[in-house]
Amino acid sequence: xxxxxxxxxxxxxxxxxxxxxxxxxxxxxxxxxxxxxxxxxxxxxxxxxxxxxxxxxxxxxxxxxxxxxxxxxxxxxxxxxxxxxxxxxxxxxxxxxxxxxxxxxxxxxxxxxxxxxxxxxxxxxxxxxxxxxxxxxxxxxxxxxxxxxxxxxxxxxxxxxxxxxxxxxxxxxxxxxxxxxxxxxxxxxxxxxxxxxxxxxxxxxxxxxxxxxxxxxxxxxxxxxxxxxxxxxxxxxxxxxxxxxxxxxxxxxxxxxxxxxxxxxxxxxxxxxxxxxxxxxxxxxxxxxxxxxxxxxxxxxxxxxxxxxxxxxxxxxxxxxxxxxxxxxxxxxxxxxxxxxxxxxxxxxxxxxxxxxxxxxxxxxxxxxxxxxxxxxxxxxxxxxxxxxxxxxxxxxxxxxxxxxxxxxxxxxxxxxxxxxxxxxxxxxxxxxxxxxxxxxxxxxxxxxxxxxxxxxxxxxxxxxxxxxxxxxxxxxxxxxxxxxxxxxxxxxxxxxxxxxxx
Numbered sequence: 001x002x003x004x005x006x007x008x009x010x011x012x013x014x015x016x017x018x019x020x021x022x023x024x025x026x027x028x029x030x031x032x033x034x035x036x037x038x039x040x041x042x043x044x045x046x047x048x049x050x051x052x053x054x055x056x057x058x059x060x061x062x063x064x065x066x067x068x069x070x071x072x073x074x075x076x077x078x079x080x081x082x083x084x085x086x087x088x089x090x091x092x093x094x095x096x097x098x099x100x101x102x103x104x105x106x107x108x109x110x111x112x113x114x115x116x117x118x119x120x121x122x123x124x125x126x127x128x129x130x131x132x133x134x135x136x137x138x139x140x141x142x143x144x145x146x147x148x149x150x151x152x153x154x155x156x157x158x159x160x161x162x163x164x165x166x167x168x169x170x171x172x173x174x175x176x177x178x179x180x181x182x183x184x185x186x187x188x189x190x191x192x193x194x195x196x197x198x199x200x201x202x203x204x205x206x207x208x209x210x211x212x213x214x215x216x217x218x219x220x221x222x223x224x225x226x227x228x229x230x231x232x233x234x235x236x237x238x239x240x241x242x243x244x245x246x247x248x249x250x251x252x253x254x255x256x257x258x259x260x261x262x263x264x265x266x267x268x269x270x271x272x273x274x275x276x277x278x279x280x281x282x283x284x285x286x287x288x289x290x291x292x293x294x295x296x297x298x299x300x301x302x303x304x305x306x307x308x309x310x311x312x313x314x315x316x317x318x319x320x321x322x323x324x325x326x327x328x329x330x331x332x333x334x335x336x337x338x339x340x341x342x343x344x345x346x347x348x349x350x351x352x353x354x355x356x357x358x359x360x361x362x363x364x365x366x367x368x369x370x371x372x373x374x375x376x377x378x379x380x381x382x383x384x385x386x387x388x389x390x391x392x393x394x395x396x397x398x399x400x401x402x403x404x405x406x407x408x409x410x411x412x413x414x415x416x417x418x419x420x421x422x423x424x425x426x427x428x429x430x431x432x433x434x435x436x437x438x439x440x441x442x443x444x445x446x447x448x449x450x451x452x453x454x455x456x457x458x459x460x461x462x463x464x465x466x467x468x469x470x471x472x473x474x475x476x477x478x479x480x481x482x483x484x485x486x487x488x489x490x491x492x493x494x495x496x497x498x499x500x501x502x503x
Contacts, residue, residue: 089273093280099258100226108175118249119167132241198224200282207288210238223484233266275300307470309420310340312452315347319430332451341455376404391418423455444477
């Protein structure tokens with residue numbers, strides 16, 4: 001068992017961009033589309049009063065009675081727009097900016113009330129949700145959607161249950177907004193610290209899974225942000241139905257409907273407008289295929305929180321417990337093939353490869369995993385010869401590439417060259433090796449004796465996540481409530497004047 005002591009000092013730099021709407025809409029349309037940490041310190045009377053008023057409201061509210069009447073008709077047809085897409089999106093953006101000022105100062109209890117009421121509304125609207133989803137599924141089948149896409153699109157009773165539970169879980173999470181840290185006295189007598197505040201307006205662009213509407217809306221609401229949600233056209237009816245339930249919750253809590261807005265048009269020009277409105281939108285979070293995220297990252301005039309690939313590695317080191325290593329590698333690959341934390345490349349130290357690989361390969365073959373190996377791997381087990389492209393491929397399928405490496409340094413070099421800076425793990429009982437791996441692998445999550453599929457906001461204790469970022473600014477790794485906020489400096493004085501400290 002390796003124990004690593006960790007020092008944390010999170011910093012969340014803010015990105016600011018200033019520009020006007022338009023700019024890149026034509027290029028977007030022309031492109032192809034795819035899918036006080038010092039409790040013993042004293043404060044002056046003004047500071048004490050300030051601290052006594054900062055977010056001390058209760059974190060939870062009691063459950064409300066379920067709604068027993070229809071919400072409103074969800075399965076409405078798409079009506080022709082009477083305004084341009086740009087005018088429509090500008091109207092949404094302006095409303096979101098105004099709503100962000102309201103939700104940004106809302107109490108924790110008020111936000112939790114909205115979340116609990118939205119959960120009750122979802123529970124009461126199961127029939128309407130199912131009917132709206134059936135419209136999307138029927139359209140998807142008619143349009144030839146792949147079975148995997150249809151499965152992601154379906155709102156099963158279990159998924160509706162999960163959405164309801166998710167809302168209640170987010171309501172139970174600590175509210176990061178208003179938290180103050182690192183207050184300290186300066187020689188001048190002033191106190192300086194940092195306060196956590198919402199980002200403002202978050203635009204979220206995602207594809208077929210309608211349950212993302214609840215995940216995104218709940219996290220943005222709890223973190224004090226307004227949000228504009230642009231889901232895939234294939235889920236338009238489901239997203240409208242879910243949005244209606246969320247807006248019921250907002251109304252119950254006395255919050256404006258524009259805190260959560262779902263883009264009603266399926267016109268792809270709306271995406272180009274959303275990512276080109278820095279005066280209304282503070283950050284964009286895309287969730288979808290690599291092509292979609294690449295185009296948004298290229299064309300956006302608003303900061304983007306993203307990851308393109310999940311090319312994750314497990315390295316079985318010289319001093320690994322090989323039975324433990326097999327269990328970890330098997331779980332990392334086969335827990336779920338389609339998640340971004342699935343292992344795509346297995347690296348094995350040459351000193352243990354001959355002992356480790358035969359039994360490992362047998363287990364993978366029994367599970368139906370296709371193995372692709374380097375030349376040294378092919379001398380030990382039967383596998384398809386790996387190409388250079390395999391090392392930089394996110395399969396999201398029952399395919400695994402295997403490479404035998406000469407040692408820790410070569411493993412780290414391989415990961416930093418071919419990986420996507422997402423999640424990488426070492427299996428070893430050698431503490432110095434573990435520390436080197438942890439320090440030198442340039443990924444948002446680095447693991448020791450743990451399968452990469454643990455890369456998940458819920459597993460990290462965040463309650464939920466809006467996505468995983470492989471960027472270094474503003475957030476890195478699973479993005480939960482805290483990742484949807486930033487920090488501003490707060491300075492408290494009692495009449496001190498600069499340059500007159502000695503007076």
